Amino acid sequence: MTQAPHTICILGAGFGGLYTALALAQQRWPGPRPQIVLVEPGTQFLFSPLLYELLTGELEPWQIAPSFQALLGETPVTFWQGRVQGVDLPYRQVWLEDGRGITYDQLVLAVGQGTASAGVPGAAEYAYGFRRLEECDRLHQRLLELEAAGRSPVRVAIAGAGPSGVELAGKLADRLGDRGQILLFDRGDRLLKDFPGALQRAAALALAQRRVRVSLQTSICEVRPDAVIVERHGQTHDIPVDLVVWTGGKASHDWVQALPCAKNDQGQVRTRPTLQLLDYPEVFALGDVADIGVSPRERVPDTAQAAYQQAPVAAHNLRSQIQGRSLRAFRFRPLGDMMTVGYQSAVVHSFGLTLTGRLAAVVRQWAYLLRLPTARHRGQVAWSWLSAPLARRQRPGRRRHPSGQRPGPLPPKAAQTRSAPYASSRRDP
Secondary structure: OOOOOOEEEEEOOOHHHHHHHHHHHHOOOOOOOOEEEEEEOOOEOOOHHHHHHHOOOOOOHHHHOOEHHHHHOOOOEEEEEOOEEEEEOOOOEEEEOOOOEEEOOEEEEOOOOEEOOOOOOOHHHHOEOOOOHHHHHHHHHHHHHHHHOOOOOEEEEEEOOOHHHHHHHHHHHHHHHHHEEEEEEOOOOOOOOOOOHHHHHHHHHHHHHOOOEEEOOEEEEEEEOOEEEEEEOOEEEEEEOOEEEEOOOEEOOHHHHOOOOOEOOOOOEEEOOOOEEOOOOOEEEOHHHEEEOOEOOEOOOOOHHHHHHHHHHHHHHHHHHHHOOOOOOOOOOOOOEEEEEEOOEEEEEEOOEEEEHHHHHHHHHHHHHOOOOOHHHHHHHHHHHHHHHHHHHHOOOOOOOOOOOOOOOOOHHHHHHOOOOOOOOOOOO
């Protein structure tokens, strides 16, 4: 009787899950290769740090959202498109919403977290999210409607002054120019509260140059179709808006909250330094879903950079566990922070050095290129970037900046005639 292959099931195909699967696929196995099953609801990977560039036409969807078929086609990884309904940890089973089930020997939880509006009335109905490709597309379509209607100003409220809110504010300010009025709200007393002071100051200056109105110590109490109700210092204000984007707050998936394992107050599953669940050593967790117990004084950030570093450690430990070898403890190595603050403009802070503007944007873009998931895709994207100047010379009517000017406030005429080139019919090369 043939013995069933050892099965490693990976739930979630973001930075943690996909990069773990690719690392496992590249390893050499002295015995039979385990079956690697990757489960994800969508059909495309999303390199989320570059999602903002789609709103300003600096990048095309295929460059940051290649299909899993293209990425995994030449690997031994089996891809299952499906949404998780639940996981039975004691019996090592995963159930999907379509009724399919997977029995695993080892499990990787890399499903991340969703955006949480903290029960704010109207947020779920009227606010736009910005974590997934389809949410970016929906936001882009709404902006096109407002631009086509000749609305001036286009009033946009952004909830959350963390990295996502700050990056989105800068991009929208440059896209809309003088036609835009960008309002950024946060309950805290600082922009980017968990980031270095140099980065905070550089980001604040970039937003001020783009006339983004930042309201700290301000809570959004209610979202309406055409307004937000905010509270500041005990007083409430009714602020008319055309669009609300919610970037603050995270929440675990319902089925993760139902798992019979140790969790922290935010619903993240608690792990050992080796990324194993405290109660189930055959289950590994990484990314936003995990609270990694590296040290009482050291907290692993919930960032793509951290998940990117965790993936090779998870792959190493999965293999070592199968072979009965010692496992490696994860240690986060902060390499710095990078964020966009406008069209072809960014802030990079690394090892005490801070870069801003166009140079920082180039550094950020090429640093992220090196982190794209496969060598083939990296090569295709690099070639498209390198050949873009030649294409522009051959088509002199194409503008480098949506306004035809340097990044910054757009003149009304340029803002009215600009078309945002988000939609692209190009598929994975």
